[in-house]
Amino acid sequence: MSQPLPDDLAWSMLARMLLIRRFEEAVLRLSNEKQFVGHYHLYIGQEGTGAAIMALLDARDRIATTHRNHGHVLARGVDPGAAMAEILGRATGLNGGRGGTIHLCDPALGFISTSGIVGGCISLGVGGGYACRQLGNGAVSAVFFGDGALEEGVSFEALNIASLWRLPVLFVCENNSAGSWAPGEGYPTLVHASSDLCSIARSVNIATERIDGADAAAVHAAASDAIARCRAGQGPVFIEAVTKRWPGNNPLWPEPVTGTTDLRMATGEMTPAGEHADWLERHDPVLRLGRMLAGQGADAAARVLKLDAEARARIDAAVTFALGSPLPAAETAFDHVFA
Amino acid sequence: MPVQSYAEALVDALYDSLAADPRVSLIGSYVLGLGPQRQLMDRVRRDFRDRVVDPPTAEAGAAATGIGAAMAGVRPFVDLGTGSFPYLAWSQIVNEAAVGHYMSGGKITVPVTFHLLHGVRGGGASQHSHSPQAMMCNAPGLEIAVPATAADVYGLVRSAFASANPTVIVSHAKLLGIESEVAVDRQPIPFGRAEVKRGGRDVTIVANSLMVHYSLAAAAELARDGIAAEVVDLRTVAPLDERAILDSVARTGRLVVVDECPLRCGIASEVAATVTEHGFELLKAPIQRVTRAQVPVPYSPPLEAAVTPDAAKIAAAVRYVLARR
Numbered sequence: 001m002s003q004p005l006p007d008d009l010a011w012s013m014l015a016r017m018l019l020i021r022r023f024e025e026a027v028l029r030l031s032n033e034k035q036f037v038g039h040y041h042l043y044i045g046q047e048g049t050g051a052a053i054m055a056l057l058d059a060r061d062r063i064a065t066t067h068r069n070h071g072h073v074l075a076r077g078v079d080p081g082a083a084m085a086e087i088l089g090r091a092t093g094l095n096g097g098r099g100g101t102i103h104l105c106d107p108a109l110g111f112i113s114t115s116g117i118v119g120g121c122i123s124l125g126v127g128g129g130y131a132c133r134q135l136g137n138g139a140v141s142a143v144f145f146g147d148g149a150l151e152e153g154v155s156f157e158a159l160n161i162a163s164l165w166r167l168p169v170l171f172v173c174e175n176n177s178a179g180s181w182a183p184g185e186g187y188p189t190l191v192h193a194s195s196d197l198c199s200i201a202r203s204v205n206i207a208t209e210r211i212d213g214a215d216a217a218a219v220h221a222a223a224s225d226a227i228a229r230c231r232a233g234q235g236p237v238f239i240e241a242v243t244k245r246w247p248g249n250n251p252l253w254p255e256p257v258t259g260t261t262d263l264r265m266a267t268g269e270m271t272p273a274g275e276h277a278d279w280l281e282r283h284d285p286v287l288r289l290g291r292m293l294a295g296q297g298a299d300a301a302a303r304v305l306k307l308d309a310e311a312r313a314r315i316d317a318a319v320t321f322a323l324g325s326p327l328p329a330a331e332t333a334f335d336h337v338f339a
Numbered sequence: 340m341p342v343q344s345y346a347e348a349l350v351d352a353l354y355d356s357l358a359a360d361p362r363v364s365l366i367g368s369y370v371l372g373l374g375p376q377r378q379l380m381d382r383v384r385r386d387f388r389d390r391v392v393d394p395p396t397a398e399a400g401a402a403a404t405g406i407g408a409a410m411a412g413v414r415p416f417v418d419l420g421t422g423s424f425p426y427l428a429w430s431q432i433v434n435e436a437a438v439g440h441y442m443s444g445g446k447i448t449v450p451v452t453f454h455l456l457h458g459v460r461g462g463g464a465s466q467h468s469h470s471p472q473a474m475m476c477n478a479p480g481l482e483i484a485v486p487a488t489a490a491d492v493y494g495l496v497r498s499a500f501a502s503a504n505p506t507v508i509v510s511h512a513k514l515l516g517i518e519s520e521v522a523v524d525r526q527p528i529p530f531g532r533a534e535v536k537r538g539g540r541d542v543t544i545v546a547n548s549l550m551v552h553y554s555l556a557a558a559a560e561l562a563r564d565g566i567a568a569e570v571v572d573l574r575t576v577a578p579l580d581e582r583a584i585l586d587s588v589a590r591t592g593r594l595v596v597v598d599e600c601p602l603r604c605g606i607a608s609e610v611a612a613t614v615t616e617h618g619f620e621l622l623k624a625p626i627q628r629v630t631r632a633q634v635p636v637p638y639s640p641p642l643e644a645a646v647t648p649d650a651a652k653i654a655a656a657v658r659y660v661l662a663r664r
Contacts, residue, residue: 131412
C-alpha cells in the first residue's frame with residue numbers, strides 16, 4: 001500500500017470508478033440484449049488506473065487511448081449518455097455513430113485519438129507529446145494501452161522517438177494479462193518473450209515504474225511523480241499498471257461472471273463468495289477503494305452506498321437516453337470525410 | 340517570368356510555410372533525397388533550427404508522431420523519403436490519419452502533410468521505384484497532390500499546409516531538377532483543380548507528375564505531324580477534377596491516360612472509368628492507358644525502360660486512338 005490519498009480525492013475517484021463500473025455492466029447487458037452489434041472491450045477491473053491518472057491531468061493535457069476506452073473517457077468527464085448512445089450507434093452519440101465502442105473520442109476533453117489498432121495508439125500519443133512540447137505550455141501527453149500493444153513493432157519506434165527527443169509522454173501500460181503483479185510473474189508467455197514489460201521501455205532509456213493497477217492510491221502516487229517529471233522536461237515515463245484480469249474478460253466475448261457488483265462487499269455487509277471470491281476480495285479496484293473509504297466508519301459506509309446509488313441512477317438515465325435516441329439518417333454517412 | 344527548378348520551388352514552399360506559421364515543423368528534412376539538390380534544404384535547417392528534426396529510421400513512428408501531433412493542435416510535415424517507405428507507415432497513414440476526422444464524427448482534425456519521392460528514378464530496382472499514390476486513393480480521407488511543375492508544387496504545398504485534412508505531396512524523383520516558369524507573386528493552388536498544360540483539339544492526354552512532361556514531349560512530337568494533343572495535368576488525384584477531364588474529352592473525343600502507377604486499379608483506370616461512366620457518348624474511340632507495366636521494376640536500364648511509360652509510348656497510344664473510328 002502506498003501513500004494515502006487525500007480524502008476528497010479518494011471520494012471523487014471512487015465516484016468516477018463506480019460510474020465506470022455501472023456503465024460497463026450496462027454495456028454488457030445491452031450487448032447481451034442485442035442492442036448493438038460487434039465486439040467490445042470492458043474496463044472492469046482497471047477502473048483504479050484510469051480514474052487515478054485522469055485525476056492528475058489538467059485541461060491542457062492530451063490523451064490517446066485504445067479499444068478499451070470507456071473507462072478513460074468517463075474518468076475524464078465525458079457524458080455517459082453521449083458515450084452510451086455512441087456505443088448503440090445513435091445520432092446523439094459522442095461521435096455521431098461513426099466510431100462506436102472502439103473509438104469513443106472527445107477532443108474537447110483532450111483526447112487526440114482513440115485508435116483500435118493496438119500499437120497505433122502508442123505512436124499517436126508520442127505525437128501528442130511532440131505537440132505539447134512545441135506548444136510550450138507544460139502539457140503532457142498520456143497514452144493508455146494494453147500489454148498486447150507492446151507486441152507490435154511501431155511501439156518500439158514510438159518509445160525510441162519519445163526518449164530520443166525527451167518528449168513529455170506518460171506511457172500507461174495497462175497490463176491486464178498478469179496472474180499476479182509480483183515482478184516476473186504472470187506474463188502471457190505465449191506472446192511476450194520478455195518477463196518484464198518495463199524492460200522494453202528501459203532498453204531505450206525511459207524511466208519506468210511497475211505498480212498494482214488495482215490500487216488507485218498507488219497509481220495516483222506513481223503517476224503524480226511521473227507527470228511532474230514529464231512537465232519538468234525530463235523526458236517520458238513508462239508506468240506498467242498491472243491488474244489481475246477481471247474473470248468476465250477471459251472468454252472471447254465478455255460474460256457477467258461476477259454478476260452486478262454489490263457494494264455491500266465493500267461495506268462489510270457481504271462477504272465475496274463463489275468461484276471468483278479471490279478476485280472480488282483482492283483484485284477488484286472498486287471494492288478495494290470502497291473498502292478503504294468505508295472503513296472510516298458507519299457514515300463513510302453509508303456514503304459509499306449512496307455514491308453507488310448515484311452512479312446507478314446516472315447510468316440508468318444514460319441508457320434510457322441512448323435507447324431513446326434516433327439512429328443516424330443514412331444520407332449522413334457521407335458527412336465528415338474531409339474537414 | 341522567372342524560371343525555377345521543382346526542387347527550388349518545393350524548398351521555397353517549405354521555407355515560406357515555416358515562416359508563416361509557428362505551428363509548422365518538419366519531421367524529416369531530406370525531402371530532396373540524396374541527390375545534388377539536397378543542399379537547397381540547408382537554409383531551411385539553418386533558419387528554423389528548432390522546428391526541423393530528423394527522425395530515426397522509423398517510418399511508422401515518424402508518421403505517427405506527425406499524425407498525433409496534428410491531432411493535438413500543431414502542423415507537422417513528415418517526409419517519408421522514397422515512395423516505398425510509406426508502406427512501413429501504411430497503418431498510420433491509411434488507418435489513423437485518413438479516418439480520424441470521420442471516425443470522430445467530425446470532431447478531430449488531422450492536419451498533417453506527408454511527402455514522398457515516387458517513381459522509377461533510375462536503378463532503383465523493385466524496392467525503390469514505387470508509386471504508391473493509387474493505393475492511397477483507396478483511403479478515403481486523404482488529399483493527394485501529384486504536382487509536375489515548380490509553380491504547382493509551390494502552390495499545392497502552400498495549400499496543403501492550409502488544409503485541415505491529411506495531405507500527401509507526391510514528388511517524382513526525376514522532377515527535382517526540371518525547371519519551369521513561376522510567377523513572381525506566387526499563390527496557393529487549390530486541390531481538385533486540374534490544369535490544361537497544352538491545348539489541342541484532336542486528343543486529350545490526361546497525366547500527372549513526371550508524366551506531364553513526357554506527355555508534353557509527346558504532344559510536341561505529334562504536332563510535327565499535324566496532330567493537336569491537349570495535355571491535362573491532374574495536379575491532384577484526391578480530389579480528382581472530373582469536370583476538367585470530361586470538358587477536355589468533350590472538346591477532343593479521344594482519351595489517352597498516362598500514369599506511372601502500375602496498370603491494375605491505377606489512377607489511369609480511375610480516369611478511364613470516370614469518362615466511361617459520365618462521358619461515354621463523348622468518345623469517338625476506345626480509351627488507352629499508358630502506365631507502368633504490371634510487373635515489379637527491374638534494375639538494368641533496358642529492362643527498366645521496357646516497363647516504364649515514356650514519350651514514345653504515349654505518342655504511339657495517341658496515334659492508335661486517332662486511327663480508330
